[in-house]
Amino acid sequence: MSGVAEPERGWVDAELAQELPELVLWTVVAGAQPARRSSPEVRRRLGMLASRFRGGDAVQLRRRPVPHAYRVFFRQIGLDPDDQRTPAEEAAMRRLIHGGFESRGALEDALLLAVVETGVPVWALDDATLDGPLGVRGARAGEQRPRADGFADDLPAGRLVVADAAGPVAVLFGEPDARHAVTRRTERIRLFTLQVGGVPDVHVEEALWTALDAGWPR
Amino acid sequence: MVLIDPYAQELTLGLVTETDERAARRTLRDQIARLEAQLADCVATAFAARDVVPFAIAGAHGPRVLGIAELERVRDDLAERLAGARRELTAIGLAQERARVRLERMLLAPGEHRFARVSTAELGEGGCGVYQVRPRLGLIGMLAGWWHVKLSSGCPLAT
Numbered sequence: 001m002s003g004v005a006e007p008e009r010g011w012v013d014a015e016l017a018q019e020l021p022e023l024v025l026w027t028v029v030a031g032a033q034p035a036r037r038s039s040p041e042v043r044r045r046l047g048m049l050a051s052r053f054r055g056g057d058a059v060q061l062r063r064r065p066v067p068h069a070y071r072v073f074f075r076q077i078g079l080d081p082d083d084q085r086t087p088a089e090e091a092a093m094r095r096l097i098h099g100g101f102e103s104r105g106a107l108e109d110a111l112l113l114a115v116v117e118t119g120v121p122v123w124a125l126d127d128a129t130l131d132g133p134l135g136v137r138g139a140r141a142g143e144q145r146p147r148a149d150g151f152a153d154d155l156p157a158g159r160l161v162v163a164d165a166a167g168p169v170a171v172l173f174g175e176p177d178a179r180h181a182v183t184r185r186t187e188r189i190r191l192f193t194l195q196v197g198g199v200p201d202v203h204v205e206e207a208l209w210t211a212l213d214a215g216w217p218r
Numbered sequence: 219m220v221l222i223d224p225y226a227q228e229l230t231l232g233l234v235t236e237t238d239e240r241a242a243r244r245t246l247r248d249q250i251a252r253l254e255a256q257l258a259d260c261v262a263t264a265f266a267a268r269d270v271v272p273f274a275i276a277g278a279h280g281p282r283v284l285g286i287a288e289l290e291r292v293r294d295d296l297a298e299r300l301a302g303a304r305r306e307l308t309a310i311g312l313a314q315e316r317a318r319v320r321l322e323r324m325l326l327a328p329g330e331h332r333f334a335r336v337s338t339a340e341l342g343e344g345g346c347g348v349y350q351v352r353p354r355l356g357l358i359g360m361l362a363g364w365w366h367v368k369l370s371s372g373c374p375l376a377t
Contacts (some may be wrong), residue, residue, distance in 0.1 A: 016283065017242065018240065019243070019283050020283070048287040056265065058260055058264075059261065059265040060256040060262055062261065062262065063258050063259065063262050068254070068255065068258060071254055071258070072250065072251040072254045074281075075250050075251075075254055075292055075296070076247045076250055076251070076284070076289075076292075077281040077282060077284065078279070078280070078281060078282055078284050078288065079280075079281055117324075138282065138283065156279075156282075158282045158283065159280050159281065159282055160280075160282055160283070161283040171281065172278065173281060177243065197251075198251075211309065216317070
């Protein structure tokens with residue numbers, strides 16, 4: 001994976017770090033926009049994963065250590081994982097509804113492979129729209145979340161967000177805001193992931209490398 | 219007798235510090251983690267037994283650091299749901315146990331349980347099979363008192 005930077009730890013607001021000491025944000029600059037379509041190898045891997053995954057696995061998922069850790073964390077920060085599903089369970093549900101992991105493009109497939117294979121979610125951002133390193137903090141009063149239609153939603157103070165120096169980039173475990181989402185004009189992509197208590201470092205590294213390997217093959 | 223509520227600030231004389239509250243929140247988060255693990259076990263066990271136990275817990279609005287009261291509410295909701303799930307699982311287990319005993323009695327003395335039926339679903343097994351006490355050779359067996367337990371061939375064919 002020549003030309004790809006090593007994963008780096010993002011910052012976590014000091015007060016938040018005291019409260020949730022095991023919450024870590026990892027980022028890595030992946031590189032240029034990958035090809036539009038996934039390679040046949042990636043599509044074959046998605047097909048194999050889909051064929052190995054059955055209905056019972058979707059229920060058993062909550063007992064596996066890594067998806068379970070995200071479920072617990074969801075509860076601890078006031079999210080109901082049966083309402084807003086954890087990323088691994090969301091992928092499992094997609095598999096059950098569509099009957100397979102359908103290919104949606106090289107980047108989406110790379111992120112999907114990472115979460116299905118490791119249970120650790122990975123998100124992608126347009127690097128050019130970011131101001132400095134990424135971190136996690138509570139939203140400040142008056143901060144807003146821009147939408148794709150040009151309007152913006154108010155963020156309640158204290159809402160946990162992934163942010164750069166300029167402001168919130170995404171709500172924790174939500175999709176990136178429209179301003180920072182990867183588009184056709186994106187020249188460089190930055191990946192990030194969230195590690196919570198109970199998720200070993202090796203799984204986080206594996207998730208990032210899986211995404212990099214699938215999206216930006218050597 | 220004087221009852222002291224440790225969370226009532228006016229009675230603590232300033233002894234409950236931010237650190238104490240943080241420790242309390244950490245304890246509550248640990249309790250939530252344990253309860254979630256137990257609830258996940260119950261849900262998965264019920265699924266394996268081809269049944270469903272209720273497990274949904276209402277979440278707060280959006281991700282944020284929860285205070286003691288909110289964490290307590292999540293913990294209490296989880297504990298309540300877990301208790302309900304365990305009651306449900308116990309009832310399922312007892313019903314399956316009763317069905318198993320009925321089946322054993324049918325196998326031991328078919329003549330005393332003529333035409334009795336136990337489905338595999340009642341036993342917590344998959345498929346549509348039904349154990350039934352039936353006479354051997356039809357009418358002849360019925361008249362002669364030749365009874366045995368037969369397992370039906372399974373699910374009806376899809377039309």
